[in-house]
Amino acid sequence: MPNAMPSVTDLDPLDRFPDLQSVPRHRFFAQHDLVDLLRKAVPFDYIAIGGLDLDRYRLGSGFSIDTNLPPEYLEAYYLDKLQKTDPFVRVAKQALSVVREHEVLASEPASQRLLYLKRRFGIFNRTLFPISRGNVPFGGICVMREQRFTDAEIAFLTMTAEPLHRFFTAPLMDKFGAQELNLTAGEIACLKAASTGQTSEKIADLLGYQVETVNSYIKAGIKKLGAANRVEAIAEAIHRRIIP
Numbered sequence: 001m002p003n004a005m006p007s008v009t010d011l012d013p014l015d016r017f018p019d020l021q022s023v024p025r026h027r028f029f030a031q032h033d034l035v036d037l038l039r040k041a042v043p044f045d046y047i048a049i050g051g052l053d054l055d056r057y058r059l060g061s062g063f064s065i066d067t068n069l070p071p072e073y074l075e076a077y078y079l080d081k082l083q084k085t086d087p088f089v090r091v092a093k094q095a096l097s098v099v100r101e102h103e104v105l106a107s108e109p110a111s112q113r114l115l116y117l118k119r120r121f122g123i124f125n126r127t128l129f130p131i132s133r134g135n136v137p138f139g140g141i142c143v144m145r146e147q148r149f150t151d152a153e154i155a156f157l158t159m160t161a162e163p164l165h166r167f168f169t170a171p172l173m174d175k176f177g178a179q180e181l182n183l184t185a186g187e188i189a190c191l192k193a194a195s196t197g198q199t200s201e202k203i204a205d206l207l208g209y210q211v212e213t214v215n216s217y218i219k220a221g222i223k224k225l226g227a228a229n230r231v232e233a234i235a236e237a238i239h240r241r242i243i244p
Helices: 012-016 033-041 071-079 087-092 101-107 112-121 151-180 185-194 200-207 211-224 230-239
Strands: 026-028 046-050 065-067 127-133 136-144
Touching (some): 033 151, 127 151
Parallel strands (some): 026 065
Antiparallel strands (some): 127 136
16 A cells, blocks of 8 residues: 555655655545535545655656545556556546546557556546646646536636645645755755845945845856746745745
8 A cells, every 4th residue: 555644735744754755645635624515516536646746756757745535446446557558547647737637648658557557436527727836747636426517617716726735735845945956055045035126235234245146146046946037036936935
């Protein structure tokens, strides 16, 4: 059985883990108040909240999933490495709009093994609502039920997908985002000060650094965040919840 723990939606359960790699990649919950509220608006059987805005943890990697899917299903799915041949996953990893399983399988059938597991565990009509940063999809909400979702239900779930994804993944990004990007405390402090519109000279006065040090920290932060300049780095740091 894969590593499992209650879904992480606050920082306390994360205190036992020194880094993101040590957090169980699949976190199972039988019941969750927020998910139950969503289910009252749009009935569904299963839900999976996956992907982080970090290169090794994006949607499709299987490294960060909060779900009520049967653990036995995910165990068999990843043991058989079905994520490498699953047409739905292939499309989902690049998607910027809703992905409906029946549309994907109409042009690229699933393997018999995958079809068997889906029937055995009642996994029907996987429907993905991707979460992206610009043109980079990194996460998503996948809901499943036997009856296909209506256009109105799709519209509602599209509207709620991003805040739901943020709720589940914020504790992980808050605690481990800067660590995963290898940002130092000095780099974060300088980016945070820069986000308020301060010049390098003013940041140096506020933090007790030399101006050259401030510029060096900001330059390093720009590179680590994959940004083109200071403004873009600040936006990236805010989006990734590195700075408020």
